[in-house]
Amino acid sequence: MTTPDKNAIAAQLERSRARTVLLTDAVDEDDLLRQHSPLMSPLIWDLAHVGSQEEIWLVRDVGGREPLRPDIDHLYDAFKHARRDRPALPLLDPAEARKYIAQVRDKALDVLDHVRLDERPLLAGGFAFGMIVQHEQQHDETMLATHQLRSGGPVLSAPPPPRSFTRVRGEVFVPGGPFTMGTDTDPWALDNERPAHVVDVPAFLIDAAPVTNAEFAAFIDAGGYDDPRWWSERGWAHRNEAGLVAPMHWFSDQGQWYHRRFGRVDPIAGNEPVVHVGYFEAEAYATWAGKRLPTEIEWEKAARWDPETGRSRRFPWGDDPPGPDHANLGQRHLTPAPVGAYPAGASPLGVHQLIGDVWEWTSSDWHGYPGFCVFPYAEYSEVFFGGDYKVLRGGSFGTDAAAVRGTFRNWDHPIRRQIFSGFRCARDLA
Known part of the structure; x- marks a missing residue:
């Protein structure tokens, strides 16, 4: 297996984040917090969830760093709360969520700079980082589907x-x-x-x-x-x-x-x-x-x-x-x-x-x-x-x-x- 290019991995992470920002910045705060269908999470949940998964896998597991927000792990665990129930959770507000995912990303990129990508199976071929890229892009598609379900005029x-x-x-x-x-x-x-x-x-x-x-x-x-x-x-x-x-x-x-x-x-x-x-x-x-x-x-x-x-x-x-x-x-x-x-x-x-x-x-x-x-x-x-x-x-x-x-x-x-x-x-x- 060829050694993965860390710059290419970082670019994939940043490209995914740019799409997340586009999808969440396109609406006002009310639309971020609203549940547009019982089949979908509020956009604000998806926003912090991608950061939570990135923190768990890249910052804590791969990087061995101290947790940023262990107190919110349960809020963004997709198996603990059905989508229809997520609006009632004490979720991070938009400003807190944006700050949180930015802090996580800074630490994840620092981990990428310092980790060896061949030291264990989770890192072979940059897999752990690729898993997070794909996870965020999958949630971006989910958020795009949420945009399709929202009422009101076009924002995209x-x-x-x-x-x-x-x-x-x-x-x-x-x-x-x-x-x-x-x-x-x-x-x-x-x-x-x-x-x-x-x-x-x-x-x-x-x-x-x-x-x-x-x-x-x-x-x-x-x-x-x-x-x-x-x-x-x-x-x-x-x-x-x-x-x-x-x-x-x-x-x-x-x-x-x-x-x-x-x-x-x-x-x-x-x-x-x-x-x-x-x-x-x-x-x-x-x-x-x-x-x-x-x-x-x-x-x-x-x-x-x-x-x-x-x-x-x-x-x-x-x-x-x-x-x-x-x-x-x-x-x-x-x-x-x-x-x-x-x-x-x-x-x-x-x-x-x-x-x-x-x-x-x-x-x-x-x-x-x-x-x-x-x-x-x-x-x-x-x-x-x-x-x-x-x-x-x-x-x-x-x-x-x-x-x-x-x-x-x-x-x-x-x-x-x-x-x-x-x-x-x-x-x-x-």
């Missing part, structure tokens, strides 16, 4: 995504046979991405692009939300209980579909991937279309397997990290990009936009790989195994490049729609 802005450069439609054939899933070599890969293991996959077809707004609107117009034939038993029960009639944030006016997005109302763009749909909606659409959702094994093979070499790449386009021509990531835009906007990011088989734009639901339940080992703590992955979770892959427009790769695994309850989730379909060979 970003340029529109690129136009579609190439026509992408239909299905891609993925040959059967073995491929290597997961990783043993990516220094910042999390425990649930490990170990690398060979999986034999029967041949299948997968959509060349995510399902678009126009395609999903056709499902609605065909009565898809009103016909139990397309829904699983659990899905139909949830559809009725929740009163689902369209993706979250959609509404219809005089025959035109619109959506509310970060304080703005716009007509839906037909060629953008549909977003804010739950697993059950994705599953119903796939059944209606005569298809199914891919397994996460199928998704990863379509994303990583190179038929010329038989090797699994780190990303669909290769091993280099994402650039602006590869994928819609990092809140660079505040919307999914049109299908065909990133031809340089396609996989060797010709599957597009597997990374970025929308998290993609798969049919797989959440569990560890064969040979899974907890590292460095059970609460990141293991405690969720076997629960009511489905796996999502690929990241969204709100996911940072540091927190996604071809092996990265996300998970959530099948009813969740506030996340930036979409899907593509797959099909068995006839």
Whole structure:
């Protein structure tokens, strides 16, 4: 393993913090303290939580330094307090939270200056620092989702995504046979991405692009939300209980579909991937279309397997990290990009936009790989195994490049729609 560049690690930490500051400085104090949905923490909780995790792992564990604020550990422990209960906690106020995370960061950077990055497994490849970068970026995406749920006018802005450069439609054939899933070599890969293991996959077809707004609107117009034939038993029960009639944030006016997005109302763009749909909606659409959702094994093979070499790449386009021509990531835009906007990011088989734009639901339940080992703590992955979770892959427009790769695994309850989730379909060979 090559020795990690401490300057590059520091730059990743600072880039994550700049995004956190942008998301929290964009609103006034009332919005920082308010809970915009029972599904989400107040923004002020997320702000101090990223500092608390950084203090616990980098300042105390890696650096062996004296705790700054041990008195607040319990307030920012995600397992001690449900999100709906966090507004009632005696949280740090905005000024205190900003001061606290700045103090933590100063100490963490000093630890980075002085620590050896090969002295124990937690530091190999700079893992502990990479874990904190990814943790903060994951909370930044969560805070971006909270912004989507807040009422009031727009406070965030970003340029529109690129136009579609190439026509992408239909299905891609993925040959059967073995491929290597997961990783043993990516220094910042999390425990649930490990170990690398060979999986034999029967041949299948997968959509060349995510399902678009126009395609999903056709499902609605065909009565898809009103016909139990397309829904699983659990899905139909949830559809009725929740009163689902369209993706979250959609509404219809005089025959035109619109959506509310970060304080703005716009007509839906037909060629953008549909977003804010739950697993059950994705599953119903796939059944209606005569298809199914891919397994996460199928998704990863379509994303990583190179038929010329038989090797699994780190990303669909290769091993280099994402650039602006590869994928819609990092809140660079505040919307999914049109299908065909990133031809340089396609996989060797010709599957597009597997990374970025929308998290993609798969049919797989959440569990560890064969040979899974907890590292460095059970609460990141293991405690969720076997629960009511489905796996999502690929990241969204709100996911940072540091927190996604071809092996990265996300998970959530099948009813969740506030996340930036979409899907593509797959099909068995006839």
